[in-house]
Amino acid sequence: MRQAGRYLPEYRALRERASFLELCKTPDLACEATLQPIRRFGFDAAILFCDILVPLEAMGLPVVFTEERGPILPNPVRVADDVARLSVPDPEAAMPFVPEAIRRLRRALDPLGVPLLGFCGAPLTLAAYAVEGGGSKTGTFARLKSLLYADPQTARALLDKLARTSADYLAAQIRAGAHAVQIFDTWAGALAPRDFDEFAFPYAQQIVEELHRRHPKTPVILYVNGGAPLLERLAATGADVIGLDWRVDIAEARVRLGSRPVQGNLDPCTLFAPAEVIAERATAIVRAAGGTGHILNLGHGIGPDTPIAGVEALVKTIRALAP
Amino acid sequence: MRQAGRYLPEYRALRERASFLELCKTPDLACEATLQPIRRFGFDAAILFCDILVPLEAMGLPVVFTEERGPILPNPVRVADDVARLSVPDPEAAMPFVPEAIRRLRRALDPLGVPLLGFCGAPLTLAAYAVEGGGSKTGTFARLKSLLYADPQTARALLDKLARTSADYLAAQIRAGAHAVQIFDTWAGALAPRDFDEFAFPYAQQIVEELHRRHPKTPVILYVNGGAPLLERLAATGADVIGLDWRVDIAEARVRLGSRPVQGNLDPCTLFAPAEVIAERATAIVRAAGGTGHILNLGHGIGPDTPIAGVEALVKTIRALAP
Numbered sequence: 001m002r003q004a005g006r007y008l009p010e011y012r013a014l015r016e017r018a019s020f021l022e023l024c025k026t027p028d029l030a031c032e033a034t035l036q037p038i039r040r041f042g043f044d045a046a047i048l049f050c051d052i053l054v055p056l057e058a059m060g061l062p063v064v065f066t067e068e069r070g071p072i073l074p075n076p077v078r079v080a081d082d083v084a085r086l087s088v089p090d091p092e093a094a095m096p097f098v099p100e101a102i103r104r105l106r107r108a109l110d111p112l113g114v115p116l117l118g119f120c121g122a123p124l125t126l127a128a129y130a131v132e133g134g135g136s137k138t139g140t141f142a143r144l145k146s147l148l149y150a151d152p153q154t155a156r157a158l159l160d161k162l163a164r165t166s167a168d169y170l171a172a173q174i175r176a177g178a179h180a181v182q183i184f185d186t187w188a189g190a191l192a193p194r195d196f197d198e199f200a201f202p203y204a205q206q207i208v209e210e211l212h213r214r215h216p217k218t219p220v221i222l223y224v225n226g227g228a229p230l231l232e233r234l235a236a237t238g239a240d241v242i243g244l245d246w247r248v249d250i251a252e253a254r255v256r257l258g259s260r261p262v263q264g265n266l267d268p269c270t271l272f273a274p275a276e277v278i279a280e281r282a283t284a285i286v287r288a289a290g291g292t293g294h295i296l297n298l299g300h301g302i303g304p305d306t307p308i309a310g311v312e313a314l315v316k317t318i319r320a321l322a323p
Numbered sequence: 324m325r326q327a328g329r330y331l332p333e334y335r336a337l338r339e340r341a342s343f344l345e346l347c348k349t350p351d352l353a354c355e356a357t358l359q360p361i362r363r364f365g366f367d368a369a370i371l372f373c374d375i376l377v378p379l380e381a382m383g384l385p386v387v388f389t390e391e392r393g394p395i396l397p398n399p400v401r402v403a404d405d406v407a408r409l410s411v412p413d414p415e416a417a418m419p420f421v422p423e424a425i426r427r428l429r430r431a432l433d434p435l436g437v438p439l440l441g442f443c444g445a446p447l448t449l450a451a452y453a454v455e456g457g458g459s460k461t462g463t464f465a466r467l468k469s470l471l472y473a474d475p476q477t478a479r480a481l482l483d484k485l486a487r488t489s490a491d492y493l494a495a496q497i498r499a500g501a502h503a504v505q506i507f508d509t510w511a512g513a514l515a516p517r518d519f520d521e522f523a524f525p526y527a528q529q530i531v532e533e534l535h536r537r538h539p540k541t542p543v544i545l546y547v548n549g550g551a552p553l554l555e556r557l558a559a560t561g562a563d564v565i566g567l568d569w570r571v572d573i574a575e576a577r578v579r580l581g582s583r584p585v586q587g588n589l590d591p592c593t594l595f596a597p598a599e600v601i602a603e604r605a606t607a608i609v610r611a612a613g614g615t616g617h618i619l620n621l622g623h624g625i626g627p628d629t630p631i632a633g634v635e636a637l638v639k640t641i642r643a644l645a646p
Contacts, residue, residue: 140626142592149596192569192590194607228552229571246515248552267515269465273472284517303463 002301003037004049010036020065024050030101045115052121058094059086076133080154088164091172099176106177118173122185123162123203163203167210174215182221189226205237231256246299251288263295271310279317325624326360327372333359343388347373353424368438375444378492381417382409399456403477411487414495422499429500441501445508446485446526486526490533497538505544512549528560554579569622574611586618594633602640
């Protein structure tokens with residue numbers, strides 16, 4: 001999950017020097033943003049600083065990041081011709097700054113013994129941004145779902161291009177040195193299960209299988225926000241680790257997932273609580289998870305207003321549990 | 324679920340004459356808004372036109388409805404004193420326009436043989452608006468959760484007042500003539516299960532029990548948006564009918580809920596699809612639900628841009644299935 005961000009004064013200082021997209025695209029700055037939370041908190045793993053929409057731009061869809069309205073895609077994908085115009089880019093050529101940042105990060109992180117995680121957005125989530133032209137204004141994804149329902153063939157062509165791009169992109173991250181990669185699905189939880197089966201599952205599975213074929217030793221983590229009703233389906237993609245948000249009991253999730261390792265599932269808002277509440281809740285999750293095969297993590301990326309003291313209390317608790 | 328709204332030209336005409344809140348508070352206008360979708364589509368039941376935030380205003384929390392930013396509560400509830408200042412109002416005195424609209428609606432609907440449903444927002448959802456001061460800007464409910472975690476005693480005092488107000492409010496709706504009532508929980512699905520158990524469940528149960536005591540023959544429907552992981556908990560409140568959103572397979576939900584009747588669970592975005600897709604999907608839900616104990620309905624309120632032809636296709640399909 002996202003570790004860097006506006007909750008850190010050193011990140012805000014970095015953002016005064018460069019736009020969000022410049023941070024993503026400049027290896028030195030992306031490295032700095034990646035390393036800031038590691039330096040401050042000493043996390044057990046580092047997460048590449050980037051944005052899930054970077055590959056959309058590389059496919060031929062410009063993305064504008066705005067402070068007020070979030071990302072905007074001025075040329076949304078609505079019809080078959082829009083999909084036909086998208087490329088499946090060579091990530092080394094189209095997004096060289098990402099593998100370059102990873103190579104530099106490995107040089108900084110290896111001496112610390114801290115592994116590096118890469119990531120991409122899941123095809124369904126990228127399709128949501130591409131079709132809606134940004135975030136869904138009403139939160140209903142009416143445009144995306146209209147495409148899925150009215151023109152599933154075009155939707156499938158888009159999702160297939162996104163899956164191939166994502167697999168190549170994650171493979172490039174692994175070749176550059178990422179120790180594990182996460183497929184991050186922000187929006188598939190907004191689908192009915194039958195739509196998940198048709199429009200999210202096959203494309204997540206396609207990425208997992210392609211990565212397992214090319215890089216069999218690199219773990220692939222699959223996270224679906226709001227995925228509690230879908231856990232068995234997430235395991236069926238073949239992903240090595242299932243990321244859990246906070247809206248599912250982790251003990252129940254582990255029963256449903258069998259021996260599959262999990263990460264999660266602390267509500268990011270817990271970090272706004274007093275230290276003793278954070279300690280109690282993190283400890284309860286570690287205990288309920290059963291002790292092995294569990295990476296303690298937030299159930300979603302850290303929020304911009306999060307108090308630093310909350311993160312410190314969490315790290316202190318976890319270090320005391322598993323020194 | 325909400326039937327009236329901006330997708331209807333006759334509703335937009337009504338809104339040219341009065342603000343949203345004036346519609347809610349003027350029995351003649353609320354009746355007209357309630358009856359418009361019944362006249363046009365001939366639904367099997369009518370839903371009172373009102374807003375879940377009306378009782379908050381009656382408790383002493385002003386609400387301003389804005390086109391751009393949705394409802395705003397200029398004096399949010401943050402500390403114990405804010406809760407102490409809230410009243411548990413007599414609904415007949417503080418919101419006389421609601422029972423009056425119901426009495427008038429019964430006179431219009433009885434000759435048509437159409438029953439009338441009342442509703443209220445669930446305490447957790449009302450608390451979310453009260454504490455956030457409107458919708459959650461970031462969608463994370465950080466302010467609400469901060470209160471739940473840091474000051475659970477104040478949160479419980481607020482939730483208890485909201486539950487007592489809601490029970491009185493629904494009882495007044497039943498006395499005025501509502502045939503059934505729904506407790507509408509938009510936001511409890513954003514909680515971790517343990518927080519649902521502590522801050523949502525007891526207050527929904529409190530309303531159900533109070534209504535069963537006062538009006539044992541009136542069915543109470545409980546709907547939680549994003550409630551798929553919580554179905555067994557929803558049944559345990561004692562609610563007579565469980566409302567399902569679209570993010571759960573209805574066949575699975577019926578197994579988990581036993582003999583409990585359900586309503587739902589068509590994705591409202593389905594109405595944007597071609598007629599044959601709407602027909603296939605509605606039919607699939609009716610079949611998967613097993614034929615009895617199921618009220619076909621959308622899994623959430625109807626959206627403002629919904630095409631009227633989509634609603635017509637849905638009604639035609641259902642009439643053909645169960646004439």
